Amino acid sequence: MTKEGKLKLFSTYTIYGMTAEKFSNGRSNIEVVKVMLDSGIKIIQYREKYKSLKEKYKECLEIRKLTEDYEALLIVNDHADLCQMVGADGVHLGQEDLPADEVRKLLGDKFIIGVTTHTKDQVLKAKEDGADYVGLGPVFASFTKDNPHPPIGLEMVKWAAENSPLPFVAIGGIKEHNLKEVLASGARCICAVTEIVGADDIRKKIESLFKILKSFERS
Ligand SMILES: Cc1ncc(COP(=O)(O)OP(=O)(O)O)c(N)n1
Ligand SMILES: Cc1ncsc1CCOP(=O)(O)O
Numbered sequence: 171m172t173k174e175g176k177l178k179l180f181s182t183y184t185i186y187g188m189t190a191e192k193f194s195n196g197r198s199n200i201e202v203v204k205v206m207l208d209s210g211i212k213i214i215q216y217r218e219k220y221k222s223l224k225e226k227y228k229e230c231l232e233i234r235k236l237t238e239d240y241e242a243l244l245i246v247n248d249h250a251d252l253c254q255m256v257g258a259d260g261v262h263l264g265q266e267d268l269p270a271d272e273v274r275k276l277l278g279d280k281f282i283i284g285v286t287t288h289t290k291d292q293v294l295k296a297k298e299d300g301a302d303y304v305g306l307g308p309v310f311a312s313f314t315k316d317n318p319h320p321p322i323g324l325e326m327v328k329w330a331a332e333n334s335p336l337p338f339v340a341i342g343g344i345k346e347h348n349l350k351e352v353l354a355s356g357a358r359c360i361c362a363v364t365e366i367v368g369a370d371d372i373r374k375k376i377e378s379l380f381k382i383l384k385s386f387e388r389s
């Protein structure tokens with residue numbers, strides 16, 4: 171897939187899957203990713219805060235194989251070196267991670283770079299810094315991340331839908347019960363971490379979320 175083709179995925183009423191083993195009810199990242207891919211998720215972020223870099227490397231290699239089998243993207247959270255070493259499609263960088271413009275110099279143009287944003291200025295700067303997409307959030311209160319930023323709300327999602335020069339992933343506190351509001355505010359790509367990884371039946375949960383997304387796509 172070309173990079174342009176990969177980035178188009180972000181605008182197709184889709185789910186951006188993310189690992190979170192701590193909240194996966196005893197299931198491993200690998201098990202969860204397999205179900206996510208088999209349920210039709212085409213973008214997976216490997217996010218793991220509680221393992222050594224070597225363990226992350228091993229898991230990423232395995233997830234790289236799986237995502238290739240399903241023609242899905244693999245984005246590695248935080249680590250540009252890991253992204254390059256496992257041949258991932260891209261890296262996701264937060265405001266406290268390495269600066270996107272410098273990481274772009276390191277990785278070159280073929281990798282996708284995503285940047286976390288909470289404000290309008292950060293969204294516009296992400297574009298200037300050479301990012302390809304932005305993560306926008308937390309939209310609602312989220313308890314998945316240590317020291318989260320305060321919720322930015324649906325007004326910010328509306329602003330991004332109308333003004334962001336980059337595709338955006340709405341993230342933070344998104345659940346089946348509030349997904350419609352997020353989509354009605356203009357989001358096309360959503361990330362619902364604990365709602366998916368913590369579900370009793372992950373497959374069924376993804377099916378329900380896709381049903382809502384596809385109903386917006388048709389309307
Ligand atoms: C798609 C997406 N959006 C936001 C984040 C958060 O990144 P960051 O602020 O660097 O926090 P950590 O995830 O590293 O704890 C993300 N990972 N992905
Ligand atoms: C990684 C990250 N960045 C902002 S909120 C968040 C976690 C979102 O998790 P949840 O969907 O469980 O609220």
Ligand SMILES: [Mg+2]
Pocket residue numbers: 247248262263264267
């Ligand atoms: Mg980070």
